[in-house]
Amino acid sequence: MDRQYQIRPESIPFKNAVKTSEQKKMPDTKDTFIQKFRILFYFIATLWVIEIVNSLTAHSLSSLGIIPRTLGGLTGIPLAPFLHNSVMHLMFNSVPLAILGGLMILSGKKLFVKNTLFIIIVGGAGLWLVGRPGAHAGASGLVFGYFGYLAARGFFKRDILSALISFFTVFSYGGLLWGIAPTFTRVSWEGHLCGFLAGILGAWIENRKP
Numbered sequence: 001m002d003r004q005y006q007i008r009p010e011s012i013p014f015k016n017a018v019k020t021s022e023q024k025k026m027p028d029t030k031d032t033f034i035q036k037f038r039i040l041f042y043f044i045a046t047l048w049v050i051e052i053v054n055s056l057t058a059h060s061l062s063s064l065g066i067i068p069r070t071l072g073g074l075t076g077i078p079l080a081p082f083l084h085n086s087v088m089h090l091m092f093n094s095v096p097l098a099i100l101g102g103l104m105i106l107s108g109k110k111l112f113v114k115n116t117l118f119i120i121i122v123g124g125a126g127l128w129l130v131g132r133p134g135a136h137a138g139a140s141g142l143v144f145g146y147f148g149y150l151a152a153r154g155f156f157k158r159d160i161l162s163a164l165i166s167f168f169t170v171f172s173y174g175g176l177l178w179g180i181a182p183t184f185t186r187v188s189w190e191g192h193l194c195g196f197l198a199g200i201l202g203a204w205i206e207n208r209k210p
Contacts (some may be wrong), residue, residue, distance in 0.1 A: 016097030041103045043116075044094055047139060050082050051090045051139055059085055066127050066191075076135070077124035080191075083137040093139045096173065099145035103165055115206075119145030119198045126194030136188045140179070141195030148199025149178050154206035 025029045064082040068072030071142040084090040105112040114138040147169060154166025 001106070007035060021204070035101065036105050036109055039112070040098065040105055043101070044097055047082060047084070047090060047094070047097075048074035051084050051087060054083065055087065062137045063135050065135040066124055066131065067135050068128050069132060073128060073135075076137070077128060078120060080127075080137050081139040081142045083119055085137060089138055092181055096143045096176075097139060100143060100169065100173065101148060103150055103169065104146055106165075111206075115145075115149060115199075115202050116142065118202045119149070119195055122201065123191070123195035123198035126198065127188070127191045130194070131188065133192045136191050138191070140188070141191040141208075144176060144179065144192045144196070145199035145202075146193035146195040147173055149203045150199075150205040152200040152205075156203050 023037075027038055032200070050061070062083050062085050064076055065083055066076035084093070101112070104115060118144055123145050127136055127141065150169040151166050154163040180196055183189050
């Protein structure tokens with residue numbers, strides 16, 4: 001009597017190789033989503049660590065912010081967003097940073113980092129040119145930059161998702177526009193304005209690329 005042999009699927013090397021290859025091609029959506037927002041979490045956490053150190057030194061680090069039209073003040077352009085004048089100052093910036101930054105990062109980590117650096121450098125350079133005397137510090141310029149970018153992107157890009165994000169941004173944070181109005185208080189409205197314009201410029205440049 002002839003014996004009948006049953007070949008089990010898992011015993012076929014080629015099929016296992018195809019299965020493994022398909023598993024590698026399929027990204028874990030949950031991990032990708034978490035990884036996108038991890039960089040934003042680390043960024044805000046870094047701001048708080050620096051603020052703790054700054055508080056322990058009577059906020060002496062805040063003097064390293066942007067000092068307009070001085071050679072030494074140029075070093076404050078990349079440093080200013082990481083420095084705050086008080087815990088409350090950082091608290092007021094943390095929530096909009098998390099929300100608007102979260103909307104920014106939906107387009108990807110690379111684009112988020114690129115636009116963040118663009119707003120910091122271009123907005124900071126603008127503040128260095130037109131700001132009032134004194135050390136300007138805080139991430140509010142970055143907040144206004146995110147706002148400007150998100151609000152303008154829907155207009156320049158003109159797709160449904162960008163338009164919805166722009167609508168949500170303006171509807172939820174439209175009150176920020178009062179922050180770019182000239183004032184004689186200690187609030188750096190010039191930093192807000194320069195960050196806002198840098199964000200719009202970033203959205204415009206991004207849309208012009210083929």
